[in-house]
Amino acid sequence: VTDSQPNLPHRCPCHHEENQNAILYTLLSQNLTHHSGGCSPSQQRCFCHKRHTVCLQTPQVTCQAASDVLVKTISFMKNLPSFQLLPWEDQLLLLDSCWAPLFLLGLVQEMVTFEVMETPAPSMLERILLHGQCKRQELQRARPTLASVQRLQCCLNSFWSLDLSPKEYAYLKGAILFNPDVPGLKASAYIESLQREAQRALQEVLMLLHLEDQGRFAHVLLISSSLKSIPPALISDLFFQPVIGNTDIFELLSEMLLMK
Numbered sequence: 001v002t003d004s005q006p007n008l009p010h011r012c013p014c015h016h017e018e019n020q021n022a023i024l025y026t027l028l029s030q031n032l033t034h035h036s037g038g039c040s041p042s043q044q045r046c047f048c049h050k051r052h053t054v055c056l057q058t059p060q061v062t063c064q065a066a067s068d069v070l071v072k073t074i075s076f077m078k079n080l081p082s083f084q085l086l087p088w089e090d091q092l093l094l095l096d097s098c099w100a101p102l103f104l105l106g107l108v109q110e111m112v113t114f115e116v117m118e119t120p121a122p123s124m125l126e127r128i129l130l131h132g133q134c135k136r137q138e139l140q141r142a143r144p145t146l147a148s149v150q151r152l153q154c155c156l157n158s159f160w161s162l163d164l165s166p167k168e169y170a171y172l173k174g175a176i177l178f179n180p181d182v183p184g185l186k187a188s189a190y191i192e193s194l195q196r197e198a199q200r201a202l203q204e205v206l207m208l209l210h211l212e213d214q215g216r217f218a219h220v221l222l223i224s225s226s227l228k229s230i231p232p233a234l235i236s237d238l239f240f241q242p243v244i245g246n247t248d249i250f251e252l253l254s255e256m257l258l259m260k
Helices: 015-029 047-051 059-078 088-109 124-130 133-140 146-162 166-177 188-209 216-229 232-244 249-258
Strands: 054-056 116-118
Touching: 054 059, 054 232, 059 088, 059 166, 059 232, 059 249, 088 146, 088 166, 088 216, 088 232, 088 249, 116 146, 146 216, 146 232, 166 188, 166 216, 188 216, 232 249
Parallel strands: none
Antiparallel strands: 054 116
């Protein structure tokens, strides 16, 4: 919220840094939903609030739902014969590159919603006890902030507004998974052909289901590209760190992909 009084005392230290974006922020914040941890513009005192770290309000429920989606995401890959025919190295590269956007798409399809709350600040005793190596290790982890979670929620809301059918979800997942631009792929030409096939199938379904909306195909691809802007570390820290702790999420996904 913009401060129109230049000499108002107790001004937030971030005022000058963020003031030029205040109008845009005010407009965007009106669209933020309550379950993403947002609040109304009248409750926003400064941009520092956006930098506060947050955690899931109901981790037991949300983490279980997220784990179910993750299992379905890996199962989707394993059940694709064209994916299984790829060299194992290519499978791992695609997994590393695509698991996060595919997981987010799964959250949308399964209608998984969640709320966040501000992470309690450590007490003076905790700060003293954590000072040193343990504290440094803790600071190395990226803590989810209110702003980052709200960006994630905006991506999910954009997809929910599309109201995709099961076939649209399936073909869109294929178009995301088979990404020939991932560096180091051995079968990039074959993967590119698989992506074109998935995109063509998606376009045909869209034309059948939405004859009146000729631009829907481009719109769906554009919104799907926003999923890649969400850092995998944010997803891991928000949805899985309460369950797996410091376990490397990619190692866990690789093991899941190997399981019969």
